[in-house]
Amino acid sequence: xxxxxxxxxxxxxxxxxxxxxxxxxxxxxxxxxxxxxxxxxxxxxxxxxxxxxxxxxxxxxxxxxxxxxxxxxxxxxxxxxxxxxxxxxxxxxxxxxxxxxxxxxxxx
Numbered sequence: 470x471x472x473x474x475x476x477x478x479x480x481x482x483x484x485x486x487x488x489x490x491x492x493x494x495x496x497x498x499x500x501x502x503x504x505x506x507x508x509x510x511x512x513x514x515x516x517x518x519x520x521x522x523x524x525x526x527x528x529x530x531x532x533x534x535x536x537x538x539x540x541x542x543x544x545x546x547x548x549x550x551x552x553x554x555x556x557x558x559x560x561x562x563x564x565x566x567x568x569x570x571x572x573x574x575x576x577x
Contacts, residue, residue: 482531483524486541490523491516493545496552503559519545 476484494516501507523541530537 482538483527486527486538486545487520487524489542489545489549490519493549493552494519496549496556500552500556500559503556 494512497515498507498512501512523538523545526541527538
């Protein structure tokens with residue numbers, strides 16, 4: 470959206486699936502960071518590996534005339550929402566603990 474890069478229509482489906490896979494990796498990285506389990510090498514390999522795998526599946530599916538990309542959309546989409554839910558719960562838990570600590574400090 471910000472960069473003046475135009476993706477040809479022939480590659481737009483591959484790019485959209487690759488972006489979905491990359492977003493899944495980003496949300497997974499944020500989740501692992503919040504859980505103090507983040508490893509940069511795992512994140513980077515997953516980011517590029519997932520993106521290339523998803524785009525490759527879409528390409529193979531196009532060549533075979535089979536919508537294999539739907540598998541990637543389903544898997545990465547569901548993981549994206551699952552990771553978002555876990556991030557949201559983690560942040561809400563942190564806010565609740567912070568609020569309870571502040572409330573306890575005010576009571577004393």
